[in-house]
Amino acid sequence: MGVLLVVFAAGIAGLVYSSFERGASLYLDLLRDAGIRAVLIRTIVISAVTTLICAVLGYPLALFLARSRNRNLWLVLVISPWLVSIVVRTFGWMVLLGSRGVVNATLQAIGAVGPPLRILFTPTAVVLGLVHIFLPFMVIAILSSLLQMDKRLEEASQILGGSRWQTFRCVTLPLSVPGLMGGCSLVLLMATGSIVTPLLLGGLRDRMLGTQIYSEIFQVFNFQRASAMAVILLFVALLMVAPLRFAEGRIRKRLGAT
Amino acid sequence: MKTSPTVRIVAAALLIFLPAPLLIVIGASFSPGSILSFPPPGLSLRWYRTVLGEDDWIIAFATSAGIGVVAAVVTTLIALGAALALERAPPRIRSSAELLILAPLLFPHAALGIAFLSCLVTLRLNGSMLGVFISHLVLCAPFAYRPIALSLNQIDRSISEAAMILGASSRQAVTSVLIPMLRPGLSAALMFSFIISFDEVTVTMFLVGPEFTTLPVKIYSHLADSADPVVAAISTILIVMTSGIILILDRVVGLGIFVDIEEDARG
Numbered sequence: 001m002g003v004l005l006v007v008f009a010a011g012i013a014g015l016v017y018s019s020f021e022r023g024a025s026l027y028l029d030l031l032r033d034a035g036i037r038a039v040l041i042r043t044i045v046i047s048a049v050t051t052l053i054c055a056v057l058g059y060p061l062a063l064f065l066a067r068s069r070n071r072n073l074w075l076v077l078v079i080s081p082w083l084v085s086i087v088v089r090t091f092g093w094m095v096l097l098g099s100r101g102v103v104n105a106t107l108q109a110i111g112a113v114g115p116p117l118r119i120l121f122t123p124t125a126v127v128l129g130l131v132h133i134f135l136p137f138m139v140i141a142i143l144s145s146l147l148q149m150d151k152r153l154e155e156a157s158q159i160l161g162g163s164r165w166q167t168f169r170c171v172t173l174p175l176s177v178p179g180l181m182g183g184c185s186l187v188l189l190m191a192t193g194s195i196v197t198p199l200l201l202g203g204l205r206d207r208m209l210g211t212q213i214y215s216e217i218f219q220v221f222n223f224q225r226a227s228a229m230a231v232i233l234l235f236v237a238l239l240m241v242a243p244l245r246f247a248e249g250r251i252r253k254r255l256g257a258t
Numbered sequence: 259m260k261t262s263p264t265v266r267i268v269a270a271a272l273l274i275f276l277p278a279p280l281l282i283v284i285g286a287s288f289s290p291g292s293i294l295s296f297p298p299p300g301l302s303l304r305w306y307r308t309v310l311g312e313d314d315w316i317i318a319f320a321t322s323a324g325i326g327v328v329a330a331v332v333t334t335l336i337a338l339g340a341a342l343a344l345e346r347a348p349p350r351i352r353s354s355a356e357l358l359i360l361a362p363l364l365f366p367h368a369a370l371g372i373a374f375l376s377c378l379v380t381l382r383l384n385g386s387m388l389g390v391f392i393s394h395l396v397l398c399a400p401f402a403y404r405p406i407a408l409s410l411n412q413i414d415r416s417i418s419e420a421a422m423i424l425g426a427s428s429r430q431a432v433t434s435v436l437i438p439m440l441r442p443g444l445s446a447a448l449m450f451s452f453i454i455s456f457d458e459v460t461v462t463m464f465l466v467g468p469e470f471t472t473l474p475v476k477i478y479s480h481l482a483d484s485a486d487p488v489v490a491a492i493s494t495i496l497i498v499m500t501s502g503i504i505l506i507l508d509r510v511v512g513l514g515i516f517v518d519i520e521e522d523a524r525g
Contacts, residue, residue: 057268057272060264060265060268060269060272061268061269061272061273063261063265063269064261064265064266064268064269065269067261068261072508074269074273076504076508077273077276077277078273078276079504080276080277080280080501080504081276081277081279081280085457085459085474085477085493085496086457086459086460086474087459087474087477087478087481088280088283088477088493088496088497089279089280091279091283091477091481091489091490091493092278092279092280092282092283093279094481095279095282095283095286095490096278096279096282102282132275132276132279135272135276136276164262186363189363189364189365189366190366190367192366192368193365193366193367193368193369193370193460194366194367194368194460195367195368195371195460195463196459196460196463196478199482200478200481200482209368210366210367210368210460213368213369213371213372214368214371214463214464217372217375217464223376226372227372227376230368230369230371230372230373231369233366233368233369234365234366234369237365237366237369238364
């Protein structure tokens with residue numbers, strides 16, 4: 001039975017390899033296309049910003065969960081959106097951010113803006129949606145790292161006169177870096193490959209690589225171009241994640257050794 | 259150690275932020291109007307009647323549920339086989355095989371969608387339910403394998419050896435000793451695989467054909483053309499259903515399994 005799985009996994013690897021063999025001209029054409037370059041850069045920027053926001057917001061939440069007494073209760077709140085379809089969650093954001101949505105209605109009611117703000121169908125909306133979808137993954141990755149940590153180290157730091165901030169900066173944060181890195185690489189990978197959220201929240205002008213691939217297949221029916229883009233996407237994603245993975249491995253080894 | 263006020267404020271804000279869109283969807287589903295809005299101008303069950311009255315939605319739901327259940331059972335069986343086979347394999351073979359099983363996690367889903375599509379076109383299975391099913395097996399595999407391998411790690415293997423010494427056949431040792439002991443891992447694997455398969459949209463939207471579609475893909479394509487509260491109603495039904503699954507998951511294995519699994523994956 002294990003063989004079956006290995007065959008499938010090898011099939012994927014083989015496919016990626018074979019799409020490289022279709023000749024480099026397709027790739028050169030794609031990379032020369034200014035529109036595609038813009039999409040590529042947008043994909044990288046949106047995924048990087050999403051990952052950064054997830055890390056900055058996810059860390060305090062994970063810290064709170066790690067120290068909370070009724071952790072399981074909060075954990076349910078954190079993972080509850082995770083188990084509901086991405087489509088449904090994205091849809092929730094469409095309702096919230098639309099020109100007649102809650103956010104605009106509130107802003108208009110307090111007189112902050114005159115005509116409704118255009119939030120839906122902008123990169124901001126895409127980042128917001130992606131952060132919402134991927135935050136639970138980040139929180140759980142950091143949380144498991146925090147839970148593995150020896151609590152006595154923090155106590156020792158405080159007893160030795162370290163302030164709360166010093167303890168965090170010199171003890172807690174360095175010890176949880178593997179979880180943080182793991183979470184970042186997971187979110188980065190998922191963000192670069194997302195299709196549904198950018199399609200629904202981003203509109204037609206602000207395409208990402210995933211949405212570009214989708215429309216290349218279903219609107220233009222250009223399979224070769226789409227698979228070349230998929231390989232580029234794969235390459236970009238791995239290139240972005242590789243340094244994180246490498247750093248994670250190094251730090252893990254160092255933590256294990258001491 | 260006490261948490262600082264800043265951490266508490268950020269955590270509280272996020273604990274409101276995370277479930278917020280779900281509450282909006284639930285609220286909007288009771289709207290009587292044909293344009294989606296929140297807060298709803300009134301209360302009505304009109305859109306629930308529409309959902310339950312239209313065969314298309316019921317069929318899409320049944321398709322997704324069917325693929326999900328079968329994919330969960332088959333993936334769990336395959337993962338159990340793989341975990342048992344790899345347990346005694348030499349470390350080098352074991353770690354490279356595990357890398358292959360976990361590989362679907364390492365690829366962006368948009369790229370996987372294309373990869374499966376071209377695989378299935380070669381096999382002439384594109385647009386068929388079997389094609390979607392096969393790709394769901396691959397996508398669920400890592401989520402089924404990890405909890406099973408984790409439980410297998412935790413149990414005492416000398417118990418099944420004892421069973422064999424006491425005269426059990428190796429088949430009996432597996433079915434009446436090993437499998438009952440692996441129950442937490444197996445049920446987590448079943449639940450995860452079902453949820454992943456039932457929910458999968460990014461890869462599946464490349465693979466559905468004109469004759470059938472899965473529920474998430476149908477919701478997506480409905481949303482792309484119109485934004486009436488039908489989607490809110492069906493989403494609410496799904497939210498209620500998944501909450502039920504979370505409750506069962508908590509009862510059977512405890513939610514700690516989520517954290518344990520992350521540790522295992524990176525450990």
